[in-house]
Amino acid sequence: MDNLMELLETRRTYRRFEQREIPGEVLDEILTAARFASSAANRQPLSYIVIREKDKVAEVFSHTRWAGALPPELGQPKENERPVLFIAVVENLDINADCDTDAGLAISNMTLAAWNRGVGSCIIGACNKEKLSGMFGLTERQKLHTVVAFGYPSHVSRIVDAEDPAQVKYYLDEKKDYCVPKRKLEDIVRYL
Ligand SMILES: Cc1cc2nc3c(=O)[nH]c(=O)nc-3n(C[C@H](O)[C@H](O)[C@H](O)COP(=O)(O)O)c2cc1C
Known part of the structure; x- marks a missing residue:
């Protein structure tokens, strides 16, 4: 890659x-x-x-x-x-x-x-x-x-945006591929 x-x-x-x-x-x-x-x-x-x-x-x-x-x-x-x-x-x-x-x-x-x-x-x-x-x-x-x-x-595994920062549990989609919610940058970064 x-x-x-x-x-x-x-x-x-x-x-x-x-x-x-x-x-x-x-x-x-x-x-x-x-x-x-x-x-x-x-x-x-x-x-x-x-x-x-x-x-x-x-x-x-x-x-x-x-x-x-x-x-x-x-x-x-x-x-x-x-x-x-x-x-x-x-x-x-x-x-x-x-x-x-x-x-x-x-x-x-x-x-x-x-x-x-x-x-x-x-x-x-x-x-x-x-x-x-x-x-x-x-x-x-x-x-x-x-x-x-x-x-x-x-199988495939892919990152999805965590629309709700409290919901980060990974899950399987209809093809049994893993979906992994990651919190968005705006929810995890603070600029001083
Ligand atoms: C320190 C550490 C311990 C983990 N232990 C397990 C485990 O025991 N069993 C498992 O299935 N996954 C384990 N995982 C994988 C996490 O569940 C996985 O990293 C998380 O769900 C996010 O998915 P991602 O690695 O695709 O970002 C572990 C990950 C880390 C970093």
């Missing part, structure tokens, strides 16, 4: 995916994008675990919850709609225990680099971190920040 604003607008959250693998070179780009992210004092407390074997992806998936705003039958990916890759973001508490912004920047870079290659993503905060930390073999000084799911989307 040549246009950054178009990339930003269409890099939405995707929750249904085609069942085809992501090539190694695309995965490398996603991870490199995380490596390129800014980090407070350049301390770089984050590391990444890649889960792409089918059985392990299924195990991670079983510890995740999708689309809290929708009933599960609409929001939870079905067996043939699941992501094909997860990347877990892990904090090293000995380097910097307060690295939420670092993590956000790295996740943003990863999801944008993925979308630049047509790969959609869903950031998953609602996951069983205890179970996943056990599965990943994290130590006491490592903390699971987030897992991010990836795959080629099988």
Whole structure:
């Protein structure tokens, strides 16, 4: 995609995916994008675990919850709609225990680099971190920040203007595509 604003607008959250693998070179780009992210004092407390074997992806998936705003039958990916890759973001508490912004920047870079290659993503905060930390073999000084799911989307997701700034719940249209209301600039910006 040549246009950054178009990339930003269409890099939405995707929750249904085609069942085809992501090539190694695309995965490398996603991870490199995380490596390129800014980090407070350049301390770089984050590391990444890649889960792409089918059985392990299924195990991670079983510890995740999708689309809290929708009933599960609409929001939870079905067996043939699941992501094909997860990347877990892990904090090293000995380097910097307060690295939420670092993590956000790295996740943003990863999801944008993925979308630049047509790969959609869903950031998953609602996951069983205890179970996943056990599965990943994290130590006491490592903390699971987030897992991010990836795959080629099988639906569209688009931004719609939130006419009423109080109504920002995402919803599905008649084609089951996601509509994501974003508050208008005039509702979120104030010039001093
Ligand atoms: C920190 C964070 C945690 C999230 N956790 C989940 C989650 O657990 N499950 C899910 O389906 N979506 C999750 N999302 C995706 C949000 O629901 C999504 O970003 C929001 O609805 C806006 O849609 P958009 O990303 O297309 O703008 C998360 C997003 C962020 C930024």
